[in-house]
Amino acid sequence: METVGSEPLIGWRLWRALGDTLVSWIAEENWAPGENAAECLAQHRTPCEAPPGAGCRCGYWATFGPERCLHLVRPRIGERALGFYGRPVLGLVAGWGEVTIHGREGFRAGRAAPVLLFNDVVAPRGLRPLRGWHRRRGATLEGLRRRYGVPVVSLRAALQQGVLAELGAGETGIAEAAQMLGPQPREYPPALKGGQPSPPTTG
Numbered sequence: 001m002e003t004v005g006s007e008p009l010i011g012w013r014l015w016r017a018l019g020d021t022l023v024s025w026i027a028e029e030n031w032a033p034g035e036n037a038a039e040c041l042a043q044h045r046t047p048c049e050a051p052p053g054a055g056c057r058c059g060y061w062a063t064f065g066p067e068r069c070l071h072l073v074r075p076r077i078g079e080r081a082l083g084f085y086g087r088p089v090l091g092l093v094a095g096w097g098e099v100t101i102h103g104r105e106g107f108r109a110g111r112a113a114p115v116l117l118f119n120d121v122v123a124p125r126g127l128r129p130l131r132g133w134h135r136r137r138g139a140t141l142e143g144l145r146r147r148y149g150v151p152v153v154s155l156r157a158a159l160q161q162g163v164l165a166e167l168g169a170g171e172t173g174i175a176e177a178a179q180m181l182g183p184q185p186r187e188y189p190p191a192l193k194g195g196q197p198s199p200p201t202t203g
């Protein structure tokens, strides 16, 4: 664990959407549009002055990849994924201010803002593309897009159009996204038709 300066980092998070509000899974905390400033929630000792405190769990968590993110929250989304406690929504956050890196897992930041939301359906086993019949999910996402002022796209589109790279999602996260989505549909140059597809490019 190390503390770095004020360089903004991009990480992956899973929220649950209650109406048009993004709520943290673990801390039951509502996220505001734009900048959010973390508070230490320690109850049986003096709260950290400037989250993320060393040896504490405060600050906004984000992981370096989508699979890591689901892995972290998966034990908690079995029944919640059914929508009873709100719809799970995967997205990217920018974290800055005081930032503590947790190995290859992710980081905790004192300040964070949602920067992009993915419309994919989040199920305990992974992501599924949003379809036309997911009307209520579509309406929820539209509410989030308006309230938070961030783009809402499919993970596949974000990957294929280079949005992840553009936002600074990092190679680890991009590789994990590509792996989660499986083989990418692609147009082969005529000379390669019938040959082996080249490895998916991740932009």
Ligand SMILES: [Zn+2]
Residues within 6 Å of the ligand: 040, 041, 042, 047, 048, 051, 052, 053, 056, 057, 058
């Ligand atoms: Zn703390």
